[in-house]
Amino acid sequence: MPQQQRPNLSPLLFFLLISLAPIASAQPGNEGRIVHGMVNALQERIAEVSRRIEDNPRDAQLYAARGSLYIDLYRALYESYYRHFYGTKPPELEVAAIATKAIADFDKAIKISPSAELHYNRAEMYEVRWASTARAMRYGVWEDLTRSPNDSWTLLTRPATEKLELAAFGKLVTDPDFTSAARDYAEALRHNKEPELSKEIHAKFARLYLSRTRAIPFSLPSIRKIVNEPNQHGYSVWADFDSALEHLSKSDGPNEAKLPEQECLWSCLKGVSRSLAYYEKAMLAIGYKRYAEALDALNESEKYFDPERYNLFYTPCWLYSERSKLHVLMGNFDAAIADASRDNPNWKGTICSRAYEPRGDAYFNKGNWQAAIADYTATLGDPSLYPSNNVYKHRALAYLRLGETEKALADLDYYINHDAGPRKPEDYHLRAQLYRKIGKEDLALADEQMESIAKVETVLVLGEIKMPDGVPYDRMKVWVRFVDATDPKKGLWTTVGDDRRFITSYEKGRSFTIQVSQEGMKDGRPVQLFGKSQKLTANGTVGPITITLDQIARKK
Numbered sequence: 001m002p003q004q005q006r007p008n009l010s011p012l013l014f015f016l017l018i019s020l021a022p023i024a025s026a027q028p029g030n031e032g033r034i035v036h037g038m039v040n041a042l043q044e045r046i047a048e049v050s051r052r053i054e055d056n057p058r059d060a061q062l063y064a065a066r067g068s069l070y071i072d073l074y075r076a077l078y079e080s081y082y083r084h085f086y087g088t089k090p091p092e093l094e095v096a097a098i099a100t101k102a103i104a105d106f107d108k109a110i111k112i113s114p115s116a117e118l119h120y121n122r123a124e125m126y127e128v129r130w131a132s133t134a135r136a137m138r139y140g141v142w143e144d145l146t147r148s149p150n151d152s153w154t155l156l157t158r159p160a161t162e163k164l165e166l167a168a169f170g171k172l173v174t175d176p177d178f179t180s181a182a183r184d185y186a187e188a189l190r191h192n193k194e195p196e197l198s199k200e201i202h203a204k205f206a207r208l209y210l211s212r213t214r215a216i217p218f219s220l221p222s223i224r225k226i227v228n229e230p231n232q233h234g235y236s237v238w239a240d241f242d243s244a245l246e247h248l249s250k251s252d253g254p255n256e257a258k259l260p261e262q263e264c265l266w267s268c269l270k271g272v273s274r275s276l277a278y279y280e281k282a283m284l285a286i287g288y289k290r291y292a293e294a295l296d297a298l299n300e301s302e303k304y305f306d307p308e309r310y311n312l313f314y315t316p317c318w319l320y321s322e323r324s325k326l327h328v329l330m331g332n333f334d335a336a337i338a339d340a341s342r343d344n345p346n347w348k349g350t351i352c353s354r355a356y357e358p359r360g361d362a363y364f365n366k367g368n369w370q371a372a373i374a375d376y377t378a379t380l381g382d383p384s385l386y387p388s389n390n391v392y393k394h395r396a397l398a399y400l401r402l403g404e405t406e407k408a409l410a411d412l413d414y415y416i417n418h419d420a421g422p423r424k425p426e427d428y429h430l431r432a433q434l435y436r437k438i439g440k441e442d443l444a445l446a447d448e449q450m451e452s453i454a455k456v457e458t459v460l461v462l463g464e465i466k467m468p469d470g471v472p473y474d475r476m477k478v479w480v481r482f483v484d485a486t487d488p489k490k491g492l493w494t495t496v497g498d499d500r501r502f503i504t505s506y507e508k509g510r511s512f513t514i515q516v517s518q519e520g521m522k523d524g525r526p527v528q529l530f531g532k533s534q535k536l537t538a539n540g541t542v543g544p545i546t547i548t549l550d551q552i553a554r555k556k
Contacts, residue, residue, distance in 0.1 A: 049069065165220050340356070
């Protein structure tokens with residue numbers, strides 16, 4: 001069957017370019033007038049073609065021409081330099097509205113005379129509409145679900161959101177516009193006979209798959225789990241990366257570089273990048289402890305890295321420092337040192353400052369304590385790196401190996417006092433040994449006691465106090481005591497906030513009651529208020545429970 005001729009759109013587009021030439025020549029500072037002029041000219045051309053369609057409703061070229069004008073309208077409003085100067089857009093100029101009109105026109109043109117170019121153009125508009133949906137989800141449902149409450153009480157007591165998360169995920173990965181865009185890109189490749197156009201289509205096909213990997217909120221545990229295992233939607237984030245990389249292998253650098261990102265916040269790498277796609281896959285694989293896959297991806301990222309195309313968060317410095325960290329995790333310490341020691345391209349003769357910590361870890365694991373200390377000190381000396389608190393512990397251990405007890409103690413002390421996580425028994429044990437080594441027996445004994453406490457597994461207990469009518473709450477006069485059921489002398493006191501709520505922890509498996517008391521005034525006379533919980537057992541998070549101060553004793 002002979003290949004059907006694609007509609008010739010050049011006369012219309014040529015006329016459009018001529019009509020916009022006087023506007024485009026305006027002086028800087030008139031950006032708003034320029035973009036409004038561009039949009040008005042396009043709308044006039046769309047109206048003109050619409051009138052011609054009324055007279056020729058079976059003309060595929062006219063539908064294709066109007067669809068292409070809608071694409072130009074979208075680009076003027078959302079991809080051009082002048083896009084920020086238009087101002088508030090009416091509903092008919094929103095992304096979805098423009099894309100929907102373009103898709104409808106290409107539908108009609110394809111039914112009359114299908115071609116690679118028509119499928120390609122329709123695929124772009126499906127992708128645009130998909131990106132609009134993904135963006136709305138990012139700043140809508142995903143933002144709501146990932147937003148952390150400002151207080152611990154709300155965080156611990158809010159209803160589970162897993163069902164909402166999984167429902168939103170299902171909507172994202174089964175979006176019909178994504179499916180339609182993929183199908184049309186595939187059809188465009190099937191119809192196309194031009195090698196250069198094929199490269200362009202493959203680049204955009206890759207962008208489509210990458211955009212979906214970037215739209216997934218991996219910070220949500222339920223989402224992070226489902227994308228890495230078989231699921232009802234048949235979705236795999238690894239399959240998306242593989243599809244993107246397969247298409248990029250059939251494109252080339254120039255076609256990758258000229259593509260605008262469908263979703264970009266700031267400091268974006270212009271276009272898509274085979275190297276960056278491998279890098280993003282590697283970073284995700286590391287998070288799942290798929291280290292071998294991550295290393296392969298980072299090696300490929302290095303292979304295809306273009307020194308002319310990078311952004312703030314993707315440079316040779318980032319690539320080699322991340323691969324150095326990965327080598328440490330895999331026990332490849334010499335390779336980690338080699339990657340971390342590469343010259344910083346921006347300052348010859350120096351290494352990337354992000355690489356000091358992984359190189360320090362590699363030196364530490366090889367027993368080169370002096371070199372490890374030097375790198376850890378360099379890391380801590382650059383606050384812009386936001387070094388992890390673990391650097392202090394690692395440097396303390398290195399100092400200890402060299403017999404520098406005082407320095408080791410100073411670093412370990414800082415680490416324990418600033419660690420955001422639960423206190424570890426082994427850290428108290430080590431500090432107790434160091435205190436004893438320098439003759440501070442009282443501090444050593446205190447840390448050994450803390451070591452014993454830290455070994456105890458605990459659960460959270462949440463409670464709130466209810467006051468009787470007519471008696472104000474006063475946090476300065478209230479006390480809360482936990483009384484152990486087995487050993488009543490084993491009491492635990494906790495504080496209460498201005499909101500009459502308390503959050504504390506109790507040893508897992510033990511039973512207890514909570515006793516609450518407050519001094520106050522009732523009917524103008526001083527009273528002592530009491531309240532008590534029923535017997536509770538700390539098998540899991542306890543509460544939230546309400547304790548009413550319903551027992552009143554008048555004070556003499």
